[in-house]
Amino acid sequence: MSGQFTEAEWAEHRSKSFAALPAVVENGTLPDVFLEYQKELLSSTATYALTVTDKSRRIGATWAVAADAVLTSASDATASGMDTLYLGYNLDMAREFIDTCGMWAKAFDSVASEVGEFFFTEQGEDGAERNIQAFRIRFASGYEIVALSSKPRSLRGRQGYVILDEFAFHDDAEGLLKAAMALLIWGGKVLVISTHNGADNPFNQLIEEIRAGKRPGNVVRCTFDDALEQGLYQRICLKTGREWSPEAEAKWRSEIRAFYGDDAAEELDCIPAQGTGVYLTRAQIEACMTRETRVLRLSCPADFAMRPDEERASYVEGWLEQEVKPLLDALNRDLKHYFGQDFGRLVDLSVFVPLQELPDLTLKAPFIIEQRNVPFREQEQVLKYVVDRLPRFIAGKLDATGNGLYLAERAVQAYGSCVEAVMLSESWYLTHMPRMKTRFEDRTILLPADAETSDDLRKIKTIRGIPKVPRDERSATQNGGKRHGDAAVAIVLAVAAANSEPVEFAYFPVIPRSPIGGGSAYDPDDDDEEAAPRESLRGLAQGVF
Structure with a gap:
């Protein structure tokens, strides 16, 4: 089901559906406590170590999960009992969850020895200990339900049933999931609950991985209309004392959808939007990648900088002749060429991105060069070797922040005003990132089909209105190194060079x-x-x- 029904169509649809069902109250008995989608969710948590629920707003998923938490933590070890660790993204969510669990504990007549607040001692990244307000219910079984801070380190040293509520809206969703997965080793289980928050959010990526069979687990999906089909509004009427009718439900449905407006698809229909803090979507990036070109990676040994000058130069020259020269020789001599380079020396990569302007004005990277642990002089050697051989070289831009100033300055000395040493700043990103994004939206840029290049581009986030790679946005590479969106910065520099005015x-x-x-x-x-x-x-x- 989706949101395409009109109010009249929905009323007619529900009248026919309701006519085929038994009465809501029959022989003086109440309907089942849980609706079908809530039953499906609890069945999944009982069956799978990892369950992800892809849901609409306010359909009672967390309410049902609170019952699951009580049944789990009130049971002893022989009945698979364990602690329940709930993590919402704010204090109000934690308090509400504990209150709901308390209600279920009374309903199930479970013996709870303590219900209330306590201070959880948490060690910060600086090593200092902090007292964080938390909420807890203790059971006679020896287990407890604890509503914790949303920080990943809150799970360290713990074991049990982890519930990550509104996962897509946590500040460090990826770190939180990584910490939660560790609890599966000793027989724990994980439930991830959330409404969508964009197609490139870690929540949607997790769902795609499970559905693609890349990660074991189960996805339980329930849209707003699915919940209505299974009795959500009837349950609301039962609780509030309203009289249910197909017409009343159709009117209420229309009102709710009107409240959400353009956000209804994401908030109610479980359709992730193409925009959060993520600047470029995976679909946009992959549409602009081709297997015709590739990324060349030069990685020098750990002691390379201490070797004799002649040995270092010969080593790099040999790599250039073998790997880069054939690609340079194959370049179309009639096309204009540009380049951009992001600098890295010890931790991050240096990435060199040449671009050629095709007859239809598409910018194509014939290759990309990544350098890891390459000394300053050898980076200059690589730069001059390539730029000297670029046909119809027009312009280049280099990252001149920090240690990058050395290489940028040497390039300006060698090539004059055709090359610019760029001091990267928020104002520079604000000017040039949108121009690069337009290239991806219009599919007028072609890059090598490379997973790490794609990951770098997806690290660009809009922070306080400025698109850039966050300072602490680092990730591990396939060979164990680190990346800081280096290819993304090099690409935006290369596009900026292509947009620059030629020297007359x-x-x-x-x-x-x-x-x-x-x-x-x-x-x-x-x-x-x-x-x-x-x-x-x-x-x-x-x-x-």
């Missing part, structure tokens, strides 16, 4: 006089109109000579 040179040609006249070379100040044309000739020189 004016000159006067040297035109010899006719041998008959016996004169000398053309003098622009000569008043003789027969000597040469009065107007000067202008030429447009693009590149380095």
Whole structure:
């Protein structure tokens, strides 16, 4: 079901559906405590170590899960009892969950020895201990339900049933999931509950991994209309004393959808939107990747910087001749070429991105060079080797922040005004990131089909209105190193170079006089109109000579 029904169509649909069902109250008995989608959710948590529920707003999923938490923690070890660890993204969620668990504990007549608040001692990243307010219910079984801080380190040293509520809205969702997965080793289980918060959010990625069979687990999906089909509004009427009818339900449904407006697809229909803090979606990036080109990776040994100059130069020269030269030789000599480079020395990568402008104005990277643990002088060697061989080289831009200033300065000295040393700043990103994004939206940029390059581009986030790679946004590489969105920065620098104005040179040609006249070379100040044309000739020189 989805949100395409009109109010009248929904009323007719529900009238027919209701006619085929038994009465809500029959022989003086109440309907089942849980609706079908709530039963499905609890059945999944009983069966799978990892359950993810992909749901609409306010359909009672957490309410049902609180019952599951009480039944789990009130049971002893022989009945698979364990602690329940609930993590919402704020204090109000934690308090509400504990209150609901308390209600279920009374309903199930479970023996709870203590219900209330306590202070959870948490060690911060700086090693200092902090007292964090938390909530807890203790049971006679020896187990407890604890509503904890939303920080991943809250799970350290613990074991049990982990519930991550509104997972897509946690500050460090990926870290939280990683910490929760560790509890599965000793027989715990994990439930991830959330409404969507964008297609590239870790929540949606987790769902895609499970559905693709890349990660074991089960997904339980329930849209707003699914919940209505299974009796949500009837249950609301039962609780509030309203009289249910298909027409009343249709009217209520229309009102709820009107409240959400354009957000209804994501908030009610479980359709992730294409926009959160993530700047470029995976679909946009992959649509602009081709297997015709590749990423070349130069990684030097740990002691490389201490080797003799001649050995270092020979090592890099050999790599360039073997890996890069064939690709440079194959470049179209008629196309304009640009480049961008992000600098890294010890922790991060140096990434060099050349771009060629195709006849339809698409920018294509014929290759990308990544350098890890390459000393300053050898990075300069790589830069000059490639730029000297780029046909119709127009412009380049290099990251000049921090240690990158050395290489950027040497490039400016070598190539003059065709190259710019860029001091990356928020204002620079605000100017140039949207231009790069337009390239991806219009599919007028082509990059190598490479997972790590894609990951780097997806690290760009909109932070307080500025698209950039967050300072602490690092990830591990396939070979055990670290990346900081390095390819993304190099790509935006290369696109900025392609958008720069070409350098224009004016000159006067040297035109010899006719041998008959016996004169000398053309003098622009000569008043003789027969000597040469009065107007000067202008030429447009693009590149380095």
